[in-house]
Amino acid sequence: MNINATLIGQSIAFIVFVLFCMKYVWPHLLGAIEERQKKIADGLAASDRAEKDLELAQKKATEQMKEAKAQAADIIEQAKKRATQIVDEETQRGHEERAKIIDQGKAEVEAERNRVKEELRKQVATLAVVGAERILAREIDSAAHSDIVEKLVTEL
Amino acid sequence: MAASGGELTGSQYILHHLTNAKMCSTDTGLAFNKACADSGFWVWHIDTLGWSIALGILFLAIFRSAAKKADTGVPGKFQCFIEMIVEFVNDTVNSTFHGRNPVIAPLALTIFMWVLLMNIMDIIPIDWLPATAGLIGASFFGMDSHDVYMKVVPTTDLNLTFALSIGVFVLMIYYSFKVKGFGFVKELSMNPFNHWAFIPVNLVLELVTLFAKPLSLALRLFGNLYAAELIFILIAMVGLFQLPLHFIWATFHILVIPLQAFIFMMLSIVYLSMAHEKH
Numbered sequence: 087m088n089i090n091a092t093l094i095g096q097s098i099a100f101i102v103f104v105l106f107c108m109k110y111v112w113p114h115l116l117g118a119i120e121e122r123q124k125k126i127a128d129g130l131a132a133s134d135r136a137e138k139d140l141e142l143a144q145k146k147a148t149e150q151m152k153e154a155k156a157q158a159a160d161i162i163e164q165a166k167k168r169a170t171q172i173v174d175e176e177t178q179r180g181h182e183e184r185a186k187i188i189d190q191g192k193a194e195v196e197a198e199r200n201r202v203k204e205e206l207r208k209q210v211a212t213l214a215v216v217g218a219e220r221i222l223a224r225e226i227d228s229a230a231h232s233d234i235v236e237k238l239v240t241e242l
Numbered sequence: 243m244a245a246s247g248g249e250l251t252g253s254q255y256i257l258h259h260l261t262n263a264k265m266c267s268t269d270t271g272l273a274f275n276k277a278c279a280d281s282g283f284w285v286w287h288i289d290t291l292g293w294s295i296a297l298g299i300l301f302l303a304i305f306r307s308a309a310k311k312a313d314t315g316v317p318g319k320f321q322c323f324i325e326m327i328v329e330f331v332n333d334t335v336n337s338t339f340h341g342r343n344p345v346i347a348p349l350a351l352t353i354f355m356w357v358l359l360m361n362i363m364d365i366i367p368i369d370w371l372p373a374t375a376g377l378i379g380a381s382f383f384g385m386d387s388h389d390v391y392m393k394v395v396p397t398t399d400l401n402l403t404f405a406l407s408i409g410v411f412v413l414m415i416y417y418s419f420k421v422k423g424f425g426f427v428k429e430l431s432m433n434p435f436n437h438w439a440f441i442p443v444n445l446v447l448e449l450v451t452l453f454a455k456p457l458s459l460a461l462r463l464f465g466n467l468y469a470a471e472l473i474f475i476l477i478a479m480v481g482l483f484q485l486p487l488h489f490i491w492a493t494f495h496i497l498v499i500p501l502q503a504f505i506f507m508m509l510s511i512v513y514l515s516m517a518h519e520k521h
Contacts, residue, residue: 089401092262092287096294096405103298103356104409108348111305115328116347118312125314 211239250388252479259368259475262287262399263375263391275389287399294396297359298352305355327355334508339515345413346514350507353406358503360396361467365492365499368474397467397502403460410510411456417517425520455513459506466502470495 215235250258266278266285278285308324317325331351339346371394376387396402418426430448431441470491477487 088262088285089404090283090285090287092285092290092399092401093405093408095286095291096402097409099291099295099298100352100356100405100409103302104345104349104352106302107305107352108345111302111309112328112348112351114309114312115305115325116332118309118314119325119329119332121314122317 207242210242214238214242254388255479256472256475258388258391259372260393260398260472261391262393263289275391287393287401289391289393290396290399290402293363293394294356294360294402297363297396298356301352301355301359305351327351331507335511338508338511339518341515341518343417343514343518346511349410349413349514350511353410353510354503354507357397357406357463357506358500360402361499361503363395364398364467364470364474364495366394367488368471368478395467395471397463398471400460400464403464404456406463406506407456407460410459410513414455414513414517417514421518422520455509459509459513463502463506466498470498 218235218238261275264275264278264285265288266273266281268277268281273281305324305328308321311321312325328351331354332347335347335350372390372392375392376390379385379390380387393399418429422429430452431444433444433448435444473491474488474495477484477491480487
């Protein structure tokens, strides 16, 4: 085979190519690849984290929802209880009020009746006296028989 | 068959395809091809040099443009393709070579891509470029087109494969001394028989082993591509039947092309990593 000066030329070309590749090609490409790898790994980790966060948040939300529902039910229950209580109390009070008013009315009626009775008695007494006076004016003077009239008045 | 000029016999046709374009300087100035028969060592294969350097520059231009555009954003298809190759080479280097050396990975990438591109030249129909060169030579320089030689696959030139393997070999020797120092000499002289009386025997054995590495590296690549080229030439001579045959051989050759590039790269890495290891 013919080995000749081409060998030298090829060797020089080879060395130059390797040096160029070493200086201007390899570090740039590999650097970019490694940096991108890191970026992708970071992104994947972040998405993983976000997914976990989301899951956690959802769990928390459902928990809070449940709690809120329970609270609401509690509050409604309490309100109902309170309402019946208030109704009861009011009925009670109403009954009492009614009884009181009725009592008062009765007392007033009683008093009125007593007063009217008294007046009637007085009027009857005076009527009786007037009657008696009229009768007596014909027969006797009033002074002599007033004690009998008095006695009649008290008996009425 | 040869596209231009008169009739060639079969062997002439083969020989025409397997001869490099030569250039040398004689007393009367630059001389070419047959005039260089007596120039001995100082002959330049201008086709090997031209094609290999052009392909090397193509490789570096492609990768340099990718390197310039490289950022951490979403890469384009071209960027992805280039980075796939880089990552492939990087993974191969990392799985074989465990030291820290800034030379080996770029060296491996250069070897792989350069050898791959030069091997791919083998796929180009074998008459195209030589015939074009013959036509140019005949019409512009007034040469007989049979005297214009153009061997387009640089890896079928021993000069190129040896240039590569010697480059690797020099690095092997350099790192062996750098890492092991005198231990390298000891490794050569005290293996495999660890006794002073066996030093000459050991030296012979180990030196043969050592020199077999670049030799096998260069000859393997050369042999594979030269044989493939020869078969392409032979297929081209069988007339119409060359069409299916050429297709079959080219398909098979698509496997050989990256394989040989990969083997050359892989063995270079292995040899260099052996140079870094202390026994």
